[in-house]
Amino acid sequence: MLVLNEADTRAALPWGDLIEALRVMFRDGCEMPVRHHHDVAVPGEEAATLLLMPAWQPGSYIGVKMVSVFPGNTGRDLPAIHGSYLLSSGKTGQLLAIIDGAELTARRTAAASAVAADYLAAKDARRMLMVGAGRLSLNLIEAHACVRPICEVTIWARDARKAEATAAQLDLPGVTVAVSTDLEAAARQADLISCATLSSQPLIRGEWLKDGAHLDLVGAFKPSMRESDDRAVERASLFVDTRDGALSEGGDLVQPLRAGIIAAGAVRADLAELAGGRHPGRTEPGEITLFKSVGAALEDLAGAILAFERSRPN
Known part of the structure; x- marks a missing residue:
């Protein structure tokens, strides 16, 4: 049985291979x-949460991600969230690998956004704005740079020091990086905007989006959270990772749905339809596209299979 720690998992999931694994x-x-x-x-603390996310390919692989959230860990100087991925044989049930859940999740999330951008972002998208400076930010920049000719990256975060720290870690050949404290100005210039925050209020406004822009919304994974305003949703062609997930959990779509700003039918396609060729994605040069993701268990399974097959002994 393989055990892949954080570094092992990262090494086993190079962007190009991971993006293609998710597409397939x-x-x-x-x-x-x-x-x-x-x-x-x-006992004596706020209740914890246990999340189990299973997926399988009959006769091939079975996987389940286990995530625990213990709010009381903040007082123990421990991470509140722990996660592991268990990959088993779909023929025998034999446990094949235990994979670091946090690294797997971070990389597959960014890779899913890159799959979407490959269908939705302008082919010549060069200027990227990263909104947020958390763990996902570097992953998202690197993944998007695999599918589009990104040469300029601007990072914005509420805490400029975190944005500076993230910028200092970015090392992509041919890519210049800067930090901005003016979100509107940066958004108006961007060909591709990726947001990965825990914001409960809109950050990106529709009036800021230039013709042909692509908006990638990764944060706001609860109905009460939001990274874009109603105008952005109204102006854009809407796409999601999965309809069931995005339309029930992603506040960027749930809130305008409840307000009657859009209908569920406004979503043009999900990633399965894009990857399967049932929708062409972007159809006009000046079209504004919006992709909302909340994550899906099949993304974890695709990443876990790739990590196992690249890491197992020959």
Whole structure:
């Protein structure tokens, strides 16, 4: 049985291979039950949460991601979130690998956005704005640079020091990086905007989006959270990773749906339809596109299979 730590997992998931693995998995599909969400009592503390996200390809692989969220860990100087991925044989049930869940999640999330951008962003998109400076920011920049000729990256975060720290870590040949404190000015110039924040209020406004821009919304994974305003949703052609997930969990679409700003039918395609050639993606040079993701278990399965097959002994 393989055990892949954070560094092992990162090394086993190079961007090009991971992006293609997700594209194929979305195209071909897999069995993906609704995720399990359980409250776990912790005596004397706020309850913890256990998340179980299974997916499988019959006769091939079975995988499940286990994530625990213990709010009380903040007082113990421990991470609140822990996660592992268990990959088993779909023929025998034998456990094949335990993979670092946090690194797998971060990389597959960015790769899914890159798959979407390959269909939705302008072919000549060169200027990227990264909104947010958390763990996902570097992953998103690197993944998008694999599918589009990004040569200028601007990073904006509420804490400019975090944006500076993220900029200092970015090392992509031929790519210049800068930090901006003027979000509107940076957004108006960007060909591709990627947001990965925990914001509960809109950050990107539709009036800022230039013709042909692509907006990638990765944060705001609860209905109460939001990274874009109603005008952005109104102006853009809307795409999602999965309809069930994005239309029930992603605040950027859930809130305008509830307000009657858009209807569920406004979503033009999901990643399965894009990867399967059932929708062409961007159709006009000046079209504004918006992709909203909340994550799906098939992304974890695709990444775990790739990591296992690249790492197992010959």
